[in-house]
Amino acid sequence: MAGVQKAKREEASRKLLEAAVMCVEEKGIDSLHAREIARQAGYSVGSVYKYYDDLDAIIMQVNSVTLARLKQAIGVAVADKSDPLERLNALAFAYYGFAQANRKLWEALFSHRLPEGRSIPDEHRQENVALLAVIGAALLELNPALAPEELDARTRTCFAAVHGFVTVSVERRFVGLTGEAFADEMTFLVEALASPQARAPALSSS
């Protein structure tokens, strides 16, 4: 019966990761503890460290799961939109909807800072690039004259601005906006960002 070891390895790391995701979903990243992960997965503490270097490594994997789910949610939201502005709007609302519906996972994704030396794994960067590509494509449609570097910069700007808007809304750091006002503002933001060429010329008064 060869192959049992491999199966065990895979099952263990999978179950541990699933348990970690559940922990974060339920109690937030600050309550993610090795012993609790082990307990929920049905293993002992030691096994956690057999499959993951440390808790930071697990958090990164949890964040990968979150990113995959986000990508999925966004893909669905954008799928049937042919108009680029409409697509950007759908994207922004999907982003917000995901953050709202997966608050703790989403917070973990953006609030976790890794210790001094380590940097974000390429896998994460790649996931983000995929997300940015959707924005970039829509912006280019709306704005065919943009040079590649400009498009790239603008894409990041748009993402960052919407990300900030969503963050402030979701985390309720300040008084949040009510449903309708929120939607109006989000739409305003997206339109303001999306179509710079439609703007009146800048004021000449210095």
Added chain:
Amino acid sequence: MAGVQKAKREEASRKLLEAAVMCVEEKGIDSLHAREIARQAGYSVGSVYKYYDDLDAIIMQVNSVTLARLKQAIGVAVADKSDPLERLNALAFAYYGFAQANRKLWEALFSHRLPEGRSIPDEHRQENVALLAVIGAALLELNPALAPEELDARTRTCFAAVHGFVTVSVERRFVGLTGEAFADEMTFLVEALASPQARAPALSSS
């Protein structure tokens, strides 16, 4: 010699807070430890808990200090600008400059989530209101037709969008923009947000 106790109390809580601020500045919020605060302040661990309920309480105080400094920096940057758009731009760049120059304090300000039950102290909200007032005033000048609630919502939107742009840039979560491209994008963002009335009418398609 009455009054020694009061002086001691004040000195102790001040020194402890100063030590905490230094700890965060140097090593970041995740390395803020009660024993280290006590050591740097010249007290024992117990005294930390005599003057502050727990580390969360200290972090809040540290964040208050940061907010005060931010307010100061912004006030200076905005002081001599009479043109509202120029003022908004200066505000945004000052915000970024502060975040960049006080990275760890700034990260502590926005990455610290308090445990489930507790909420942000009114003092913090007030500090933020002061910041938002500067934005609101400029927006109103640019856009006198805005009703109070609209102005309020728009103010928060503008703050949140710039905040997001600054956050993404400062935290280098994705590839950051270089100096000049950054400044261009920031200016674009501020202008796009500031003058909605100058925009072309929304597309009627759909």
Added chain:
DNA sequence: ACAAAAAAATGAACAATGTTCATTTTTGAG
């Protein structure tokens, strides 16, 4: 000025948690 009470300060102790590793249990190869 002195003694007792109140306040300030201490640091040992406890609990929770990240992490390691010697030991035990399970699996694979010959």
Added chain:
DNA sequence: CTCAAAAATGAACATTGTTCATTTTTTTGT
């Protein structure tokens, strides 16, 4: 079937937040 390799365990250690009995300092009443 035997034994080496892998998987799994859980005791043990270090760090850290937090508490509290004890000690030191200050105030108050006489």
